[in-house]
Amino acid sequence: MTEAPLPKETDLPARWKRLVEAIEASDAGAAHDILASATVDDQRRIVSQLNLDRRERLCRLLPVDETADLIENLAEPQAVEMLEEMQADLAADVLEELPADVSGDLLRELNDRSSEAILSEIDDADESMDLRERAGYARDSAGGLMSDQVVSFPQDATVADVLAELGNNAGNYSDDEVQYFYVTDHSMQLTGVLALRNLVLGRRDLCISELMIPSPVCTRVDTELEELQDLFENRNYLAFPVVDENGRLKGIVSRAAVNEALSETQTDDYLKSRGIVGGEELRSMPLIERCSRRLAWLGPNILLNLLAASIIASYEDTLQSVIALAVFLPMVSDMSGCSGNQAGAVTIRELTLGIIQPRDYLRVFLKEVWLGMNNGMVLGFVLGAIAAVWKGSVFLGLVIGGALMLNTIFSVTVGGLVPLLLKRFKVDPALASGPILTTCTDMSGFFLVLSLANLAMTHLV
DSSP, X not given: OOOOXXXXXXXXXXXXXXXXXXXXTTOHHHHHHHHHTSOHHHHHHHHHTSOHHHHHHHHHHSOHHHHHHHHHHSOHHHHHHHHHHSOHHHHHHHHHHSOHHHHHHHHHHSOHHHHHHHHHTOOXXXXXXXXXXXXXXXXXXXXXXXXXXXXXXXXXXXXXXXXXXXXXXXHHHTTSOOSEEEEXXXXXXXXXXXXXXXXXXXXXXXXXXXXXXXXXXXXXXXXBXXXXXXXXXXXXXXEEEXXXXXXXXXXXXXXXXXXXXXXXXXXXXXXXHTTOOSSOOXXXXXXXXXXXXXXXXXXXXXXXHHHHHHHHHHTHHHHXXXXXXXXHHHHHHHHHHHXXXXXXXXXXXXXXXXXXXXXXXXXXXXXXXXXXXXXXXXXXXXXXXXXXXXXXXXXHHHHHHHHHHHHHHHHHXXXXXXXXXXXXXXXXXXXXXXXXXXXXXXXXXXXXXXXXXXXXXXXXX
């Protein structure tokens, strides 16, 4: 009877402890085995629990290519944090091992002092210049998303020349998803694209310029993410060539890279809407940095909430006379705020998709007013009826129901228009819409409830 194999170790604390022991003992082999047996998610969790000194020692302990693999597997904020902690010479060696698109992304996120120190340690002048150029591209542009793993040949090459090159250097192309070859002139300007099928079936003595598709669809390095999304939606291509302002071929941008960038953008918008500003936050970051980032969002919210509270203070006598109003004030504000958030979310999404522009404010206003009137009447009737039955006062029900109806109309209008206004002034709608909408709906809700109650005071007391 054979023994059952031992289960693979999945206990993360035990694995972390063994890695710490390997680092302390300077045992590169053990450290390699521990990381190699861990999933990418486990690697991220293990590294996040190492202190700064041990991270540095681990990176020096491993071969540069293994350190680069580890960095590539980490979440980008973790990778940036580790590169900033490393000595500049080691970080430079690691960046040279990484794919160009990954190293460019990381350099772009590093602080200026760290990135300059790292670039100055790169001996290869061409490599350093390429990295500087790539880091200069906007993150969500074709230049920032492109891969330099592009296969191109001069237009005067023959089919035989290209096939010989591919055969002699097959190892260099094995990792590339080769669907098309790009054709360039002597100055590296893109002149055409050559399908693999046409190459294989072409006569060996033909110049590839005779088989290529001239003037192929391409995109410039400064093309923004939204334009790239439209480009891929309109054409069923896996990738597009990327050229600079002079038409020189710089790389290719793939559909997968654009989809990943869109997903990251949605994640960034979600974090901003929840008050995480200044970049992604991880709990492995220094406490002071995390506190300052959150306070940058929470501090202004104190002022906004004071504005809302000032409305209540001005109607203090009314509130004291009809104490039941205090029960319904937060309900009116919260329900209206939810309606406003729905309107804001639709506007931000339509802005992202390019369906509307800031100049479309009138259309958005009319659409939301009609919706607000319908939903406001329904919600106002329901809450007003509850208030009347609960407190035994028809007039209280009319006050609460009327305030909720009016505030719903106001909140959906504000929610729909504020993102357009912010976009018009180049402010991120996902970042600033929430606090503005919350404050406006709170102030409006408090004002409507208390002012209507003040008008109906003789029937409420």
